[in-house]
Amino acid sequence: MDMIVVMKANATADDVQRVVERIGELGLVPHLSKGEFRTIVGAIGQKTPPTLEQLRQLPAVDEVLAITQPYKLASREFHEADTILDIKGIRVGGPHVNVIAGPCAIEGRDMLFEIARAVKDAGASMLRGGAFKPRTSPYAFTGMGREGLRLLQEVGRELSMPTITEVTDPRDVPLVYDHADIFQIGARNMQNFNLLLEVGRTDKPVFIKRGLAASINELLMSAEYVLSQGNHRVMVCERGLRTFADETRFTLDVSAVPVIQERSHLPVFVDPSHAAGKRDLVPALALAAIAAGAAGIIVEVHSCPDRALCDGPQAVLPANFARMMQQLRQIAEIVGHRVTLWNRDDAPPARPTTTGWMS
Amino acid sequence: MDMIVVMKANATADDVQRVVERIGELGLVPHLSKGEFRTIVGAIGQKTPPTLEQLRQLPAVDEVLAITQPYKLASREFHEADTILDIKGIRVGGPHVNVIAGPCAIEGRDMLFEIARAVKDAGASMLRGGAFKPRTSPYAFTGMGREGLRLLQEVGRELSMPTITEVTDPRDVPLVYDHADIFQIGARNMQNFNLLLEVGRTDKPVFIKRGLAASINELLMSAEYVLSQGNHRVMVCERGLRTFADETRFTLDVSAVPVIQERSHLPVFVDPSHAAGKRDLVPALALAAIAAGAAGIIVEVHSCPDRALCDGPQAVLPANFARMMQQLRQIAEIVGHRVTLWNRDDAPPARPTTTGWMS
Amino acid sequence: MDMIVVMKANATADDVQRVVERIGELGLVPHLSKGEFRTIVGAIGQKTPPTLEQLRQLPAVDEVLAITQPYKLASREFHEADTILDIKGIRVGGPHVNVIAGPCAIEGRDMLFEIARAVKDAGASMLRGGAFKPRTSPYAFTGMGREGLRLLQEVGRELSMPTITEVTDPRDVPLVYDHADIFQIGARNMQNFNLLLEVGRTDKPVFIKRGLAASINELLMSAEYVLSQGNHRVMVCERGLRTFADETRFTLDVSAVPVIQERSHLPVFVDPSHAAGKRDLVPALALAAIAAGAAGIIVEVHSCPDRALCDGPQAVLPANFARMMQQLRQIAEIVGHRVTLWNRDDAPPARPTTTGWMS
Amino acid sequence: MDMIVVMKANATADDVQRVVERIGELGLVPHLSKGEFRTIVGAIGQKTPPTLEQLRQLPAVDEVLAITQPYKLASREFHEADTILDIKGIRVGGPHVNVIAGPCAIEGRDMLFEIARAVKDAGASMLRGGAFKPRTSPYAFTGMGREGLRLLQEVGRELSMPTITEVTDPRDVPLVYDHADIFQIGARNMQNFNLLLEVGRTDKPVFIKRGLAASINELLMSAEYVLSQGNHRVMVCERGLRTFADETRFTLDVSAVPVIQERSHLPVFVDPSHAAGKRDLVPALALAAIAAGAAGIIVEVHSCPDRALCDGPQAVLPANFARMMQQLRQIAEIVGHRVTLWNRDDAPPARPTTTGWMS
DSSP: OEEEEEEOTTOOHHHHHHHHHHHHHTTOEEEEEEOSSOEEEEEESOOOHHHHHHHHTSTTEEEEEEEOSSOSTTBTTTOOSOOOEEETTEEEBTTEEEEEEEOSBOOOHHHHHHHHHHHHHHTOOEEEOBSSOOOSSTTSOOOOTHHHHHHHHHHHHHTTOOEEEEOOOGGGHHHHHHHOSEEEEOGGGTTOHHHHHHHHTSSSOEEEEOOTTOOHHHHHHHHHHHHHTTOOOEEEEEOOBOOSOOSSSSBOBTTHHHHHHHHBOSOEEEOHHHHHOSGGGHHHHHHHHHHTTOSEEEEEBOSSGGGOSSOGGGOBOHHHHHHHHHHHHHHHHHTTOEEOOOSSSSSOSSOOOOOSSOO | OEEEEEEOTTOOHHHHHHHHHHHHHTTOEEEEEEOSSOEEEEEESOOOHHHHHHHHTSTTEEEEEEEOSSOSTTBTTTOOSOOOEEETTEEEBTTEEEEEEEOSBOOOHHHHHHHHHHHHHHTOOEEEOBSSOOOSSTTSOOOOTHHHHHHHHHHHHHTTOOEEEEOOOGGGHHHHHHHOSEEEEOGGGTTOHHHHHHHHTSSSOEEEEOOTTOOHHHHHHHHHHHHTTTOOOEEEEEOOBOOSOOSSSSBOBTTHHHHHHHHBOSOEEEOHHHHHOSGGGHHHHHHHHHHTTOSEEEEEBOSSGGGOSSOGGGOBOHHHHHHHHHHHHHHHHHTTOEEOOOSSSSSOSSOOOOOSSOO | OEEEEEEOTTOOHHHHHHHHHHHHHTTOEEEEEEOSSOEEEEEESOOOHHHHHHHHTSTTEEEEEEEOSSOSTTBTTTOOSOOOEEETTEEEBTTEEEEEEEOSBOOOHHHHHHHHHHHHHHTOOEEEOBSSOOOSSTTSOOOOTHHHHHHHHHHHHHHTOOEEEEOOOGGGHHHHHHHOSEEEEOGGGTTOHHHHHHHHTSSSOEEEEOOTTOOHHHHHHHHHHHHHTTOOOEEEEEOOBOOSOOSSSSBOBTTHHHHHHHHBOSOEEEOHHHHHOSGGGHHHHHHHHHHTTOSEEEEEBOSSGGGOSSOGGGOBOHHHHHHHHHHHHHHHHHTTOEEOOOSSSSSOSSOOOOOSSOO | OEEEEEEOTTOOHHHHHHHHHHHHHTTOEEEEEEOSSOEEEEEESOOOHHHHHHHHTSTTEEEEEEEOSSOSTTBTTTOOSOOOEEETTEEEBTTEEEEEEEOSBOOOHHHHHHHHHHHHHHTOOEEEOBSSOOOSSTTSOOOOTHHHHHHHHHHHHHTTOOEEEEOOOGGGHHHHHHHOSEEEEOGGGTTOHHHHHHHHTSSSOEEEEOOTTOOHHHHHHHHHHHHHTTOOOEEEEEOOBOOSOOSSSSBOBTTHHHHHHHHBOSOEEEOHHHHHOSGGGHHHHHHHHHHTTOSEEEEEBOSSGGGOSSOGGGOBOHHHHHHHHHHHHHHHHHTTOEEOOOSSSSSOSSOOOOOSSOO
């Protein structure tokens, strides 16, 4: 049994500090979460019921609650409102819908720039591109590595788009940290716990894809690994399950979106590209995801998919991507959300006010 | 290898008759499909390549094509345009989106009428209600049977709503035929082939739910069983797969919608209720289904779900159903579809023009 | 909450009768089970705790227990010892291992006799052969029907082998009853509840295959359908699950054997042929099943599988079957079981003493 | 398309060297495999058909074959006979059955020694024990780390048992190399490609567990990662799939044993403990695995499972393990295998003759 301590609205920094210290003295690990109006402190660890009482007595403590889920910091019990991240001025989560697009793998500067320009014009707010590609075969193209990261950084800066790229090895965390804005943890590495701990010790956002046979609780436990290290900037992403149904590459579990939202405050994305495995199916799945309330999608776009070095068959053409974006924006509005757009000028759509628990 | 014979636009009834007879002489089984502008004749059976040539020479034959799929009459190769059914004046399929709603099981006249009235007011075009309920336990409530069918017929007539109910035994086909407008074949009976053959020999529409571990091709083969008997009024329905993911009752395979549409001309529905198993998740899945292009949904609604004799936890309350219908209608329009509505007056929304291959 | 009433060892027929009547008066349904030393009476239905007390007071009642499983008559709580069936002098269940073998479909008298002779010589105790074949495609061979049943009966009699064949339609139950010794309920019909009720009203043994996506409890609930009608001669059979693993036709769940044995007293068979889908894999799966403690296997054998009209690729050749039987018999002994053999003379291996709860 | 070059029996070291060099000149990567009588050289890489001819002409080349599988060095096409490893004098693979046993996690010296002594006496040939435990929760016990490795080494030496332990991070490879005899790659890390590459660069045997949703080809591709780095001492292990069936922790895919043996020459183990998740089911699964032809099992044993810090419910008690070993040895013999035993004296059962392709 773990706990969260809800501070009163008028609690001072000293009050909070006292609670944090007391939690430490009780042999628990404190986790601080400062919201706009309230501060909340998590207390993780084995404890006896009296502990609850001891914390409840401290000045400016409004409430102390036990958390019953196996994940603590990831749970709605710990943080009731949606987490809204601020990534280089772009708000992610809550009502904000973001589309992350780009090629599967970075293959060269010109191709990357061309695709990035196209997806930004169509309404994507962030740029994806793989530099380290985990591949089933040891004889397949595994990405451009360090040089790919450099190109991603260059193009991202030029177009003012935050970038996301996969990291697959704990030893690569510093290198990826220096070049990209968001760490992507791929489905195969969802339970690479040392990797999760490494990115958890940084201050850059982490985007965790659900393993192809992972339960939702296991996904949230992987998020908890990152959160437990003090990095609260976590997004999770449904990307399809491995089931008997082989008409698609994976079976997109669209119900994961409302289920995760019920259990957790973290933004939930959907990857329609890997689930579908065929570009013709991508728009239907993307629209379904947004209709189900997702915080966004991550989608593979390629201007010449026949020549793509990786996953060509599932990459959408820029023109089709643009068409899909039109419908996607309208559907987002019907469910009370709003797509973050860059395409009029290069400034973010509005000055972000930090309403989440982490800036 | 089977074939379809495409007649010229100006083919006369005699021309068609000659083709049908020739197919019979060649030892094949003919299947006639009259469209608005063209007539198409399927020819099913083992045959040698010369057969193709023999049919090609007949007067008024435009083209003869081989069908490569295991399903023939259900395939897009056989019938390229979407099938649009006319069910008591309501058009189903193509751009028409229909919402079928009602209680899981019929429990009594008042309850059924109350729910039917509510869902019709909110925009449902057809009424569902189970009289024969297949249940895992031999000791559970298995429906009101014949009396339930009578009530369904009565309420359907009173509200001018076409009705759909499950038939589970070939011996019940005549009884259900006399009382309901659409035969529902449940997921457990998707491969009850004798049952499929029986309903295939009637002229009432058949609504086939995908088995919880059935592939899409198996679903289309079950449709083919009905089609092969001459009943061309078939709809299919995705209702969730059994996977390891146990956060929902079943894993809704939303990608089945575009996949089936690619392979078949039959209308594709989605059942968000059985997939979710929990009412809170139903709206998100319903909206996702319509965004993905489904021809409609079938959803369980109950005004007092705590007392429902069957599947209470997944029944949506009428007020929530009405709210969901608002968003559903808007999303249908964004993807180029239109929800069939009854709620202004009791006449169908427009005089149906038979554009499908079956009236 | 349902109950079982355990009678004292010296209870008379009158004592038992009194309990049965009292159960009826209390509004419950009685189920009688006479063992060698004890009689047990099940009482199924909604009841209040006092009922337990009322039954406990009756003369010659030793104990009254509540059954907590959803299945009652199928549970170990209801019947602690293994059920041992006597099928035409052959004992099935407990330590007795039986091998059921034969072609997938009956294709003609000579072929059937040849295969039956071969499998009997190699040690099979019962003969399988399909007359009604459920097929995914409406255009595939669906069995010889009534004529097939006649051939099966004839060959079974000639070789003194009990026969088993699939029944797929409640309307065929009387016909199959007249020709075969055991009703097989196929995986697709495991939840064809009306079919289960029909065979439950006969006095012939029923062999229920697990559906390809059925849980073990659902399988036992299907057994319960048969048991609830008074037919206590039920066997169940694991035949592979549909999973993502497509190297085999289905994934054989060998752990179902010990799991079912823990929960139920019914004999558990395994079908390695349908699980494997390829004959080369059948022996390994058959031996694994017996090593795991199965009551037997049902296996497809064909002397000319390339010409088989159904499932040829998974049929084992008679010579390979004989080789496999040698190892199978030795493994059965290592785990404390004994294979029923016919191959020395045509009398059953020993005079069956009814030690089970049903003769 | 890749190739293998089969050298003539009388080929000299120089002949082989010439082939290796020529392969390099042609832009391919050579892989050397010296058997008792023949040497085989793999040539991996994109190539044109003429290459085949060019290699065929070299002196002492007997045959050049194309390999059609995605895995090359792991395939039966590359190496037809079973690989037999020699691990500290114990032969693994081919007819040799080995039982690896021990606690899930190393918890202390006394406990580890007690369990190791017990399993060795009962017939286990190798000792397992986890020092780095990947756990779903960041708050769970994750093993004793370096100190655990030290204890494992000490106990293994004292009892002359080769040891196996999991490595989860590429950075830990040197540390684990110094303390254990076999690297275990856990199911969660089956596609941690950088980890596979690291252990592939060592000369110690690697034991790869199949991921819970990995296909058999993916498992063999992971083996290929290790093989491709020059480490040919690889074993693979089936440990259960994640399916809808929740009666067991995972669904043991026993058919993986014959399927892998058909495709690959590598020894195939089975882990009945993780599949079952409950100790009562372990013996049935262990016997099934050996009956299906597995090269051995890896099983968790604990003398006090209620107090185990990890996976207690699935640990078998030493007495039950000993009983199971009796049956296991007999079943191995029936299928033509032989269990490696240590329990009479502390010398390996026979002087190992290297019949495999790697010593």
